[in-house]
Amino acid sequence: MMLEELLQQLQAISSDAVASLNAADSDAAIEAVKNRTLGRSGAITALSPQMGQLPKEDKRAAGLAFNEAKTAIQKALNDAKAKLAASEAASAPAVDVTLPGRAWPIGRKHPISQTIDECCDIFRRMGFIAVSGPELETVWYNFDALNAPLNHPSRDPQDTFYLPDGRLLRTQTSPVQIRTMLGNKPPVRIVSPGRCYRRDTPDATHGVHFHQLEGLYIDKNVSMADLRSTILKFATEFFGPDVRIRMRPSFFPFTEPSVECDFSCVCCGGKGCRVCKNSGWLEIMGAGMVNPAVLRNAGYDPEELQGFAFGFGLERLTMLKHRINDLRIFSDNDLRFLKQF
Ligand SMILES: [Zn+2]
Numbered sequence: 001m002m003l004e005e006l007l008q009q010l011q012a013i014s015s016d017a018v019a020s021l022n023a024a025d026s027d028a029a030i031e032a033v034k035n036r037t038l039g040r041s042g043a044i045t046a047l048s049p050q051m052g053q054l055p056k057e058d059k060r061a062a063g064l065a066f067n068e069a070k071t072a073i074q075k076a077l078n079d080a081k082a083k084l085a086a087s088e089a090a091s092a093p094a095v096d097v098t099l100p101g102r103a104w105p106i107g108r109k110h111p112i113s114q115t116i117d118e119c120c121d122i123f124r125r126m127g128f129i130a131v132s133g134p135e136l137e138t139v140w141y142n143f144d145a146l147n148a149p150l151n152h153p154s155r156d157p158q159d160t161f162y163l164p165d166g167r168l169l170r171t172q173t174s175p176v177q178i179r180t181m182l183g184n185k186p187p188v189r190i191v192s193p194g195r196c197y198r199r200d201t202p203d204a205t206h207g208v209h210f211h212q213l214e215g216l217y218i219d220k221n222v223s224m225a226d227l228r229s230t231i232l233k234f235a236t237e238f239f240g241p242d243v244r245i246r247m248r249p250s251f252f253p254f255t256e257p258s259v260e261c262d263f264s265c266v267c268c269g270g271k272g273c274r275v276c277k278n279s280g281w282l283e284i285m286g287a288g289m290v291n292p293a294v295l296r297n298a299g300y301d302p303e304e305l306q307g308f309a310f311g312f313g314l315e316r317l318t319m320l321k322h323r324i325n326d327l328r329i330f331s332d333n334d335l336r337f338l339k340q341f
Contacts, residue, residue, distance in 0.1 A: 003058040006050055007065050013043045014069040021076040030080050037073050044069060111341045112211055112330055115318045116193045119213050122237040123191045126230060128215060131190050133176035135197070136167055141175035145297045147253040154198075161197050169197035173214040174254060177309065180216070181298035186305055187219035193314065204326040211314035218290065218300065218307035224257075227287055227308035231261055235284075239266045239321070246281065255288025255309055266320050275320075282320065285312035 017037045024030045037044050051062050120130040143155055153159060154171055161169040176192035193213040200206045235243045247259040263284045265276035272278040287310035292302035315327045329337055
């Protein structure tokens with residue numbers, strides 16, 4: 001091969017490589033050009049033995065031409081890599097550090113849980129402690145120990161969820177009172193909030209599960225006056241200082257005497273409205289002096305100790321406080337509703 005021919009071939013390889021590298025749009029394309037020119041079996045490498053065949057006076061010029069071609073291809077390789085890196089950086093999503101951060105929604109307490117907390121706080125300030133008990137109960141704790149007669153309608157499987165083994169989903173939070181009395185020496189001063197279950201067709205004011213809060217106070221010389229002052233204190237703390245209460249005779253197996261306790265209507269102040277059916281009063285809770293038979297069931301001596309108990313529904317209290325007219329909304333888990341509390 002003559003010098004002239006060698007120089008032409010080197011020139012052709014070099015300009016073809018540079019043109020390919022200028023157009024390369026990927027690492028693979030750049031690497032391919034490198035392999036087919038400067039690689040171990042590349043075109044430039046394949047030409048170098050030809051240099052040995054040249055006459056002595058042509059060798060210097062040939063050596064310079066080889067170096068020139070290699071340098072030109074190497075520079076084009078570096079430029080192509082730099083261009084590719086720059087275009088990848090430009091197409092990546094830009095980070096604007098001045099944008100406000102993403103807002104993460106913060107969870108909040110369910111309105112029923114808020115009512116439980118508020119009630120427990122009020123009673124705690126009066127010396128009551130909050131206790132809880134199992135939702136799966138035995139018939140003895142849920143009915144027998146609470147003096148419920150054997151023919152009491154609430155024992156009927158149509159009203160209560162029974163398990164195949166005879167246990168039941170508690171229909172009230174009162175079993176906690178029995179458990180507490182059995183496990184503690186008097187005086188006892190507790191409130192027990194929690195979930196209860198009854199077979200009911202769900203409507204605006206009934207659900208198959210609901211929440212109750214029950215209170216129990218056992219000590220020496222406890223009277224109806226203590227019950228009244230405790231409930232009045234609770235009513236005014238929860239609904240405001242203008243709330244009045246009244247008691248009407250009633251009957252519950254658990255208490256004797258028993259009363260139904262009404263609060264003056266929190267919507268109309270007692271003047272009469274749709275919520276209180278124009279009576280000015282709202283039925284809120286059942287209460288009374290603990291039946292001596294219940295005290296005996298719990299191992300207490302009714303000659304020595306007396307006590308009062310009361311219980312009310314937490315859904316109703318929450319509905320009255322926030323003017324909600326359908327309790328089904330409490331279990332819908334609709335964030336548009338829950339976010340308002
Ligand atoms: Zn009213």
